[in-house]
Amino acid sequence: MSTPHRRSSYDTSPPKAEPPGVGEVWRSVETAATLRSLAASGGADFYEGEAAHRLVAFAARTGGRLDAADLADHRSRWVEPLSVAYRDHEVWEIPPNGQGIAVLIALRILEGYDPDDVAPFGPAGAAAAVTALPRPQAWHRALEATKAALADAHAFVADPEYADVPTAALLADAHIAARRRGLGAHAHRPVGVDPRASDTVYLCTADDEGRFVSFIQSNFAGFGSGIVVPGTGISLQNRGWGFSLQPGHPNEFAPGKRPFHTIIPGFLTRGGAPVGPFGVMGGHMQAQGHVQVVLDAVEGGDDPQTALGRPRWFWDAESGEVQIEAAAGAATAHALAAAGHRVVTARSATAFGRGQGIWRTTEGTLVVGSEPRADGYPVGW
Numbered sequence: 001m002s003t004p005h006r007r008s009s010y011d012t013s014p015p016k017a018e019p020p021g022v023g024e025v026w027r028s029v030e031t032a033a034t035l036r037s038l039a040a041s042g043g044a045d046f047y048e049g050e051a052a053h054r055l056v057a058f059a060a061r062t063g064g065r066l067d068a069a070d071l072a073d074h075r076s077r078w079v080e081p082l083s084v085a086y087r088d089h090e091v092w093e094i095p096p097n098g099q100g101i102a103v104l105i106a107l108r109i110l111e112g113y114d115p116d117d118v119a120p121f122g123p124a125g126a127a128a129a130v131t132a133l134p135r136p137q138a139w140h141r142a143l144e145a146t147k148a149a150l151a152d153a154h155a156f157v158a159d160p161e162y163a164d165v166p167t168a169a170l171l172a173d174a175h176i177a178a179r180r181r182g183l184g185a186h187a188h189r190p191v192g193v194d195p196r197a198s199d200t201v202y203l204c205t206a207d208d209e210g211r212f213v214s215f216i217q218s219n220f221a222g223f224g225s226g227i228v229v230p231g232t233g234i235s236l237q238n239r240g241w242g243f244s245l246q247p248g249h250p251n252e253f254a255p256g257k258r259p260f261h262t263i264i265p266g267f268l269t270r271g272g273a274p275v276g277p278f279g280v281m282g283g284h285m286q287a288q289g290h291v292q293v294v295l296d297a298v299e300g301g302d303d304p305q306t307a308l309g310r311p312r313w314f315w316d317a318e319s320g321e322v323q324i325e326a327a328a329g330a331a332t333a334h335a336l337a338a339a340g341h342r343v344v345t346a347r348s349a350t351a352f353g354r355g356q357g358i359w360r361t362t363e364g365t366l367v368v369g370s371e372p373r374a375d376g377y378p379v380g381w
Contacts, residue, residue: 019375031233047071051232058229073256081267084108084171087115089275089298092267093290096157096165100264102287105149106142107294108176109183113141119299120292121310127301134311134328136335138295143322143341144183146291147190147315150284152179154317155192156250159258163250169195187340189320200263200286204277206358206366214265214277266290268297268359276360278304280371282353285314289353297359304357304369305378312352323351349373 020026037045045051052071059066081092084104091107093100115124120138122128152170160167169175175195182188200218219226219237227236242259244251251260262283268275278297280289289312296307311328315321323346324333337343346352354374359367370376 028233030231034232034234046234047074051229051234054232055229055234062227082167082171083269086111086294087298088270089294090269090272091290091294092269094264095160096167097159097258098261098264099150099153099157099284099287100266100290101157101167101170102146102149102153103264103266103290103294105152105170105176105179106145106287106291108171109145109148109180110142110291110295112176112180115299118142118295120295121300124299125301130306130309134332136332136339139313139328139332140185140187140336140339140341141183142291142295143313143315143336144188145179146288147188147317148179148183148193150287150315150317151190151192152195153192153287154260157260158250158252162254162257165250166195185339187322187336187342200281200283200354202265202279202281202354202356204265204279204356204358206276206360210274210360212267212274212277212358214267214279216263216265216279216281218263218281220262220283262286264290266293268294274360276304276358276366278355278357280308280353280355282351284317285351285353288312288314289355293355293357297357303367304359305367306369308355308357308369309372314346314351314353316351325349325352 034051037049037051041049048071052068055071056066056068058064079095082095082101082104083090083092084107086107091104093103095101110118118138118141120134120142121132156165156170158165172195175193179193200216202216204212204214206212219235220239220241228234229236239259239261242251242261243253245253264279264286266278268278278293280286280293282289292310292312293307296302296310297304302310311325314323316323320342321344322336322341323344324336326345333343333345352373354371354376356371356376357369361367368378370378
């Protein structure tokens, strides 16, 4: 049975099978009108104006639960980012209810190893050739640290206004040291350890005055998203999927509560000075992608384009499988399997995320990179 008035996001896309060609102009009139209204109202139109009215009316016609009070009561939060030192850099992530803390836990675990043991494609500090194959032992350590970090995030990350999220304890020396001691030469199946006892778009930009933006947006999974409110160009998302229905879980569904969130824009500094923004979209690949890009950049000295182009791994928390790209080589797959990982060579690049990054060099110039697995493009001026 079809639902009246429902429109797919494809209705706001170019009306043909192929994307617009180079130099071709395509306009979304409804989206443009909505953006103008949002700009003129400072964003208020989305929550209390014409856009809000259209959202609520559309929900009422199609069996949705969104009402005027939900929109009017919403308040966006300005939050303090979390940061940890990694070698001579600082890595910055969005705090809970997002999964960025998993990136920081993993990197803190990895910093306790000798740099040469975790440099993914060659000795630490030595720029490896773009065609270099991964070092299996370094990949194993990064995988194990990231698995432990994600287990902690999935166990404890929730809306801190509703749950006691042990952010400081998860990043504390004692917890990090205990997590590191629990890792060895053989793959482990991680569980969250209480330290007290994932259709996404990422972009980054910079200007000539030294300002940087690291930005990510997502409609999340296919079910319940991609529905466009008629007359607005606004595409709805389904982030409520991130809640848990397990009674007593920190991320248990509740009214007015924010769910566990996968989208995490990242940022690097060095000695307090900005290096630049970066991100890797792709659900639960995001934290894993951040760890790999930071390792490639800090340990391997890669520029963002090289770091984003290196072969990647992805650990699937549900199946326990480790997917790797064919470019990593058969020897890497065999070595990881020997260490106890359930290795699968991926047939496509869809599992490995899509990223971008901008680094400021010591000379003050900017070096940009865009994911070779996607259709992004680095643009300068």
